[in-house]
Amino acid sequence: MAKRDYYDVLGVPKNATEDDIKKAYRKLAMKYHPDRNQGEGDDAKKAEEKFKEAKEAYEMLSDPQKKAAYDQYGHAGVDPNAGMGRGGPGAEGMGGFAEAFGDIFGDIFNGGRRGGGGQQVYRGSDLSYAMEISLEEAANGKDAQIRIPSWDTCDTCHGSGAKPGTSAKTCGTCNGSGTVHMRQGFFSIQQTCPHCHGSGKIIPEPCTTCNGAGKIKRQKTLEVKIPAGINEGMRIRSAGNGEPGTNGGPAGDLYIEIRIKDHDIFERDGDDLHCTVPVSFTTVALGGSIEVPTLSGKAEIELPEGTQHGKTFRLRGKGIKGLRSSYPGDLYAHVSVETPVKLTEHQRKLLKELDESLKKGGEKHSPNAKSWTDRVKDLFK
Template sequence: MAKRDYYEVLGLAKNATDDDIKKAYRKLAMKYHPDRNQGEGAKKAEESFKEVKEAYEMLSDGDKRAAYDQYGHAGVDPNAGGFRPGGPGAEGFGGFAEAFGDIFGDVFGGGRRGGGGQQVYRGADLSYAMEITLEEAAKGKESQIRIPSWDECETCHGSGAKPGTSAKTCTSCNGSGTVHMRQGFFSVQQTCPHCRGTGKIIPEPCTTCHGQGKVKKNKTLEVKIPAGINEGMRIRSAGNGEPGTNGGPAGDLYIEIRIKQHDIFERDGDDLHCTVPVGLTTACLGGSLEVPTLGGKAEIELPEGTQHGKTFRLRGKGIKGIRSSYPGDLYCHIAVETPVKLTEHQRKLLKELDESLSKSDKHSPNAKSWTHRVKDLFK
């Protein structure tokens, strides 16, 4: 049976935000969760839950969502050479705490269990805004960025306790990091409020790291910007987000691209636009005109009598986008400039030109047509 559209599964439009996707997943996952569906409807609820979870895994990942939006299910099907999803439903229903993760938090166990019985949480994702020029966006570049990082505290060697002391087992949760509460038919597991899930209490915290066992430092990352990247696109750097709790995996770093305003060009997808000022004489007489491109220069031939607003298209002089097979085009918009601060001699010449042109019916057909229409209007 053919798969349903992921947006349809979550009941969302294609322009849904990340928050919309998360809220829809939370609502539907709670609805089809096996703890809430027993008896005859359990099998159908299980299938619906897997479907909802697969849709969320695809649409909550920026790269996978982009591939799905462009190519549909083929873009994220591992057998079709697309992105490989993280095995939707692969962990089975014994791994619900991992499946819900940050969505359900403490309600169903929050994180997974570490070797010592403590809850393990994935670190938060980080966002970094990188500003680049239009030329860098077109050609790509390699750059270095400095981001905050965490290193083991050299004073306490990661224990969080003041040298000469040690952490004690939390008496509230007996070292498990969680406490249980019963609410109606549900047994709710929550993070221990005293040890915050670590299972330990530090009577005398380390004065260097204040009991965290780690200190914040900066680290340098090499970032490769692909050629053709556009405004608002994100680059994912796996594992360079905030560190996890109790040995949990680190989050990811998302580098969001912002392109500086260019002095000459405006970008529209893969196409470029620019305004080319042309003198009145050149517009009247025509001739060759040199125009800039991102890669250098090009020439366009102005026909005699070129009008203001005329657009010339230079094929292949735009930008080759990340997913494009061919580069876009450059559109040159002509702006005829009227001369200012004329001398008396220049004024006299223009008046003579105007008198000469007024005797011809061909020098300004648009103006004559407009004049006749105005006269007809007031008859």
């Protein structure tokens, strides 16, 4: 007996919403549920059949995938016993639909990559390389060479992976396709062959040089251009220099991660630079011109008389021009007053005389003394 249309069973139109379908099913379930139609006779049996029919219709139409299949192909689209291939039972009108789902599941399990002859191909893995450069090289850029491990065709087996005098054989599990198919009800799922791991071939006697891989690892020299203004942690992509692909798949990429060495003088903060400039206490007291180092040479700044320890001077445009910056950053020079050491007796005498003279002048010679004294007094109030 042919099955009734599921929409007719529930009494809803084809454009019914999910809520409409659910409400219609609940109404029929309440009416035909066996618990509400107990007893013997044809009436109870018919009610049970009606309930099962409504339940089946609801299960199909409440599932978006099943509903889509049913809307397009009718009962054949959701019948788990329908054939999956062309020419199989129930396959009429289903070939395109089955192939479409086969492609979808094939893409899921194979990553959408297939090689010639049905063998699966895989993109190689990406590689990472840490490269250490100086602050000057980061600021100005440079052309560098790096050596990385690379794969070359084995000279012994010429890439076949088989011992000389022997050859690879077609995998008996997948018949050389590299994939096997598993059926689960309506769907056919394609997976990598567990025997040959997608290569489609079995090597009975592997090459002793490459152990059957058909390739050996060697060192390769690459030219790398470090752009001016690059910063710590940034990466440079070298396309196609990662791990090689499988079965002719594309190679992965190489990512060169930049590490900047600590500098003896400068600290970098984005595009700005900071440095500490040691100055004698006589220079900061009397004022004068001092030299400040920069990445491109030296610069002069004028210290006003009475410059205090920790005073910061800003030199515009003496920092680094970053990769995404229109103008260079600034250089901040922080004054550090040096205390003299290993004084002679004469020098000690002069300092003591200076100290006595400053004390007689009171707080006018020490700009921070008054505020410091006030803060100490406040502690004991």
